[in-house]
Amino acid sequence: EGDKHDAEKIIEQRKKRLGRSLSISYQRPLHIVRGFKQYLYDSTARRYLDMVNNVAHVGHEHPAVVRAGQEQMAVLNTNTRYLHEELVHFAEELTATLPKELSVCHFVNSGSEANELALRMVKANTGSRDMIVLETGYHGNTNGCIDISSYKFDGKGGKGAPECTHVVPTPDLFRGLYRSDDATAIKKYIGHVEQALLSITERGRGLAGFIAESIMSCAGQIPLPQDYLKEVYKIVRSIGGLCIADEVQVGMGRVGEKFWGFELHDVVPDIVTIGKPLGNGHPLAAVVTTEAVAERFASGMEYFNTFGGNPVSCAIGRAVLSVVREEGLQQNALQVGENLIRELKQLQTQYPIIGDVRGNGLFSGFELVRQGLMPATEEAVYLSNRMRDKGVLMSTDGPDNNVLKLKPPICFSATDMEFFLEKLEEVLKEDFLKL
Numbered sequence: 001e002g003d004k005h006d007a008e009k010i011i012e013q014r015k016k017r018l019g020r021s022l023s024i025s026y027q028r029p030l031h032i033v034r035g036f037k038q039y040l041y042d043s044t045a046r047r048y049l050d051m052v053n054n055v056a057h058v059g060h061e062h063p064a065v066v067r068a069g070q071e072q073m074a075v076l077n078t079n080t081r082y083l084h085e086e087l088v089h090f091a092e093e094l095t096a097t098l099p100k101e102l103s104v105c106h107f108v109n110s111g112s113e114a115n116e117l118a119l120r121m122v123k124a125n126t127g128s129r130d131m132i133v134l135e136t137g138y139h140g141n142t143n144g145c146i147d148i149s150s151y152k153f154d155g156k157g158g159k160g161a162p163e164c165t166h167v168v169p170t171p172d173l174f175r176g177l178y179r180s181d182d183a184t185a186i187k188k189y190i191g192h193v194e195q196a197l198l199s200i201t202e203r204g205r206g207l208a209g210f211i212a213e214s215i216m217s218c219a220g221q222i223p224l225p226q227d228y229l230k231e232v233y234k235i236v237r238s239i240g241g242l243c244i245a246d247e248v249q250v251g252m253g254r255v256g257e258k259f260w261g262f263e264l265h266d267v268v269p270d271i272v273t274i275g276k277p278l279g280n281g282h283p284l285a286a287v288v289t290t291e292a293v294a295e296r297f298a299s300g301m302e303y304f305n306t307f308g309g310n311p312v313s314c315a316i317g318r319a320v321l322s323v324v325r326e327e328g329l330q331q332n333a334l335q336v337g338e339n340l341i342r343e344l345k346q347l348q349t350q351y352p353i354i355g356d357v358r359g360n361g362l363f364s365g366f367e368l369v370r371q372g373l374m375p376a377t378e379e380a381v382y383l384s385n386r387m388r389d390k391g392v393l394m395s396t397d398g399p400d401n402n403v404l405k406l407k408p409p410i411c412f413s414a415t416d417m418e419f420f421l422e423k424l425e426e427v428l429k430e431d432f433l434k435l
């Protein structure tokens with residue numbers, strides 16, 4: 001009772017004092033007061049298994065990360081125009097996880113800032129403005145990022161693609177434009193990139209670059225098909241465009257088999273943008289690029305960022321990298337994540353509403369469909385709300401909002417998986433989903 005009253009009061013205050021352009025999760029909003037590892041606790045001390053938050057990468061309030069931040073906060077926090085060891089150590093340790101070509105770091109405070117800076121870099125390097133992007137891609141909340149995010153400009157309140165943005169279809173082999181029953185589907189998807197390039201050159205313009213996530217998140221956990229990225233990078237580079245890998249959601253060990261999502265595709269991007277997991281909840285993001293791209297960018301307008309790369313952020317980032325390593329979390333993401341995908345595929349054979357299960361490591365999802373491939377949107381929303389009632393948090397997404405996304409902190413355990421599967425099966429048996 002007391003909690004219900006508190007929650008209503010907070011909702012009332014939010015309505016009065018906060019911007020309204022933001023939805024609250026769940027039909028019955030949660031009042032979360034504490035987090036620890038892969039769990040969140042509400043004001044009645046009820047525990048929820050968090051399968052949404054890929055920001056709390058190594059776990060909510062991980063003690064080693066909290067300590068690193070507290071200790072540095074008590075000593076010094078300034079901008080990067082002074083010399084400080086934390087900054088260079090962090091840059092060393094971060095680049096050590098990347099292919100050797102990606103050797104120069106720029107630290108910023110959010111995924112949007114990272115992609116915004118990446119855009120400045122491709123424009124400064126190529127002298128062009130045109131970008132090729134994937135349908136339903138999301139890259140951030142700033143003006144520049146919105147202009148390359150079909151999820152936004154083709155969505156609610158959007159005004160369609162800007163003149164310099166060329167959208168190619170989501171290479172979704174399940175319910176996309178070309179599907180797995182078409183042996184030439186991947187080739188056809190790549191053909192759209194060639195067409196986009198042609199329409200740019202026909203206007204007498206050059207290509208600035210191409211941006212994509214290595215597994216598309218907002219589009220509904222869509223892994224890019226085999227060789228797609230490799231072929232697209234070739235096309236983009238054939239006229240001097242630069243390739244950006246947006247690793248804001250998928251990076252840092254989450255995909256299990258590799259540390260970075262793009263490595264699943266055997267490519268090396270020109271620019272990598274890193275966000276959410278890097279600070280484990282502290283606002284920290286990065287743009288890592290090649291010596292040549294960094295050099296050309298630096299010959300133009302200076303880039304200064306008041307907070308980016310401050311010693312507190314760097315101490316936190318270093319702690320996150322070291323926890324991933326020391327606790328073997330990439331290996332955990334691989335083992336538990338692949339088991340989870342296997343178990344879900346097993347459930348798919350019993351519950352036809354599960355149309356597709358896909359992903360890598362602990363970045364996966366399943367899509368609900370009815371009567372062939374009709375999106376089961378209401379059912380997906382119902383499922384996530386019922387799971388919340390049972391103590392498991394998961395989110396829905398995709399252009400039809402019928403995909404359940406799974407992207408928990410990567411300390412998610414085999415026991416958590418058992419708990420999740422038990423609750424999921426209970427909900428799948430409920431009338432609303434059974435019919």
Ligand code: PMP
Nearest residue numbers: 110111112138139140248249275
């Ligand atoms: N890129 C991707 C792929 C994202 O998912 C997001 C955020 N959801 C961003 C960029 C922007 O990051 P931020 O919200 O930290 O600005």
